[in-house]
Amino acid sequence: MISAKITQDSIANNVRIITYELDYHRYIHAELMTHRLFSRNAASSRAVPVRVMLEHITNNPAIPTYWGANQAGMSSKEELTGKFLEDAKFAWEKAIHQSVANSLELSDCGLHKQLANRPTEWAQIMKTVVTMTEDANWFWLRDHKDAQPEIAALAKAMLEAKDASIPMQLRAGDLHVPYVQRRQDESGQVSYSTDEFKTTLDKQTALTISASCCAQVSYRKSDDSLEKAKMVYDRLILSEPVHASPIEHQATPMEKAHIDATSGQWQEGITHVDRKGQFWSGNFRGWIQQRQLIAGNVKVGSVDTRSINELALDTIENLLSDNISEMALSEAANARIKLRNNG
Numbered sequence: 001m002i003s004a005k006i007t008q009d010s011i012a013n014n015v016r017i018i019t020y021e022l023d024y025h026r027y028i029h030a031e032l033m034t035h036r037l038f039s040r041n042a043a044s045s046r047a048v049p050v051r052v053m054l055e056h057i058t059n060n061p062a063i064p065t066y067w068g069a070n071q072a073g074m075s076s077k078e079e080l081t082g083k084f085l086e087d088a089k090f091a092w093e094k095a096i097h098q099s100v101a102n103s104l105e106l107s108d109c110g111l112h113k114q115l116a117n118r119p120t121e122w123a124q125i126m127k128t129v130v131t132m133t134e135d136a137n138w139f140w141l142r143d144h145k146d147a148q149p150e151i152a153a154l155a156k157a158m159l160e161a162k163d164a165s166i167p168m169q170l171r172a173g174d175l176h177v178p179y180v181q182r183r184q185d186e187s188g189q190v191s192y193s194t195d196e197f198k199t200t201l202d203k204q205t206a207l208t209i210s211a212s213c214c215a216q217v218s219y220r221k222s223d224d225s226l227e228k229a230k231m232v233y234d235r236l237i238l239s240e241p242v243h244a245s246p247i248e249h250q251a252t253p254m255e256k257a258h259i260d261a262t263s264g265q266w267q268e269g270i271t272h273v274d275r276k277g278q279f280w281s282g283n284f285r286g287w288i289q290q291r292q293l294i295a296g297n298v299k300v301g302s303v304d305t306r307s308i309n310e311l312a313l314d315t316i317e318n319l320l321s322d323n324i325s326e327m328a329l330s331e332a333a334n335a336r337i338k339l340r341n342n343g
Contacts, residue, residue, distance in 0.1 A: 001025075001060065001125060002150065004157035010176040011167035012253030015286035018165070019131040019178040019249055020158055021217075025062040026124040028151045035138050037283045039248035042128040044218040045117035050107040053117050053124070054100050060125050061096050066149035075146050096123045129178065129217050131249040133285045135162075176251045176287070177206045179213035179224060194224045207250050207290060208233045215246035237294060244297040250290035254279055257286040269293050 003023045010017050024032075029042065045053070067085055068076025080088055099120045106116040132138075135158075141147065142155035168182060174190045175182075180201065181193045192206035193199060201209070205226060212229035215236060223229075236243045255267050259277045269281045269288035281289040291297050 001063065002065070002153045002157060004154065004161045006161050006165045007129070007178040008176055008180075008182075009162075009165045009167040010170050010174075010251075012170045012172075012174075013257035013286035015133050015257070016167050017131065017133045017176050017251055017284065017287050018135070018162060018167075019129065019176070020161065022128045022130060022154065022158070023125055024128070024154045025150045026126045027062065027122050028148055028154070029126060029128070031142075031148065031151050032128070032130075032154075037132060037134040038138075039131040039245070039283060039289075040128055041214050041217050041246050041249070043126045045121060045124075046114035047218045048113065048117065050103060050113050050116045053113075053120065054103060056125070057096065057100060057120055057123050061093075062123050062125050063092065064150070065153050068149070075148070096120075099123055127217055129214050129249060131176075131178065131251075132283075133287060134283075170253050172253045172255045174252060175203055175206055176249075177210035178249050180206045180210050205229075210250050211236065211246045211290070214249045215243075241299065242294065242296050244291045244294055247291045247294060247297070248282065248289055251281075251284055251287040252290075254281070254286055254288055 001023070002025070005021050006018055007021050008019045032038070032040070048056075066076075067080045067088055069078045069080050069084075071077065079085070099122070102119045103116055106119070107113070139155055139159060142151050143159060144152065147155070168184060168190075169188075170176065170190065171188060175192065177192065179194075181196065182190055183193070183197060184190050191197070192201040192203070194201065194209060209224050209226065209229040212232035213224055215232050216223065236246060254270065256263060257279055259273050259279060266279070267288065269292040270279045271282055271292055272280050274280065274285075278285055281287060281292045283289070
């Protein structure tokens with residue numbers, strides 16, 4: 001039910017980057033999303049057909065890992081037992097069946113899956129791809145007795161997978177590309193493939209296929225063919241606006257991970273430096289995130305439908321309504337007249 005497997009594990013500049021494929025209860029997804037240094041793509045209720053989703057729920061419903069007894073506070077220290085436990089499990093299963101029936105009824109009414117799938121979200125096991133260079137805070141908070149049992153189980157599964165994995169040592173120019181196979185020769189040269197190295201891929205193709213597979217988790221399928229990859233990648237990059245989150249999982253080691261007197265011009269893709277002098281690319285430390293190399297990958301600034309003049313008028317109206325000096329009132333009134341005259 002809850003599982004964590006590593007799809008790729010790399011290290012460079014003494015910084016380890018790991019991509020996990022996770023399965024967990026959707027009702028803990030909001031807690032995972034609070035960890036802002038994670039790049040993630042998740043299965044979407046808007047993308048999965050209703051009957052496919054309902055089949056998945058029927059075969060693998062989200063069942064609590066711990067049936068905690070009610071008490072004050074955010075966590076339960078004791079579990080239900082006896083008839084109380086039996087009744088709770090029966091009521092939970094009954095609620096799942098009712099939600100499935102409601103979702104199916106909405107779908108039969110002709111309602112789009114982005115709405116018809118919503119009644120069953122609490123009962124779904126969802127798949128998420130997560131890539132990170134920073135995991136200390138995650139394990140500190142979530143692998144803890146006070147964490148919700150399901151997210152604690154997920155954290156434990158991730159830590160077990162990490163402890164069992166050996167990262168590939170990479171150099172600048174090498175690629176971290178989840179869902180693409182890698183092989184490193186004795187000289188350290190890395191090659192890429194999707195067919196057990198019957199054929200090899202150039203770097204751009206490896207990046208394209210990796211981004212496509214990370215995006216496809218939205219509808220719980222994975223097609224690593226080049227034709228599919230190019231179609232998905234073009235939809236992501238050439239669309240308006242750009243949908244860049246699946247391109248956050250690919251990375252290459254920075255040529256220089258710390259700022260110093262010889263740093264000069266920053267390497268393309270570096271977005272900022274922290275107080276310790278460490279370079280970052282988006283939410284990755286020591287690695288250039290592929291998203292940061294894509295033009296127009298984000299819209300910056302804020303949006304306000306009112307003009308600058310209208311905003312200024314609102315400010316002046318607020319001033320006039322406050323208890324301020326007679327001189328200030330006069331100046332504000334004059335400014336308001338000028339702005340109105342200027343349109």
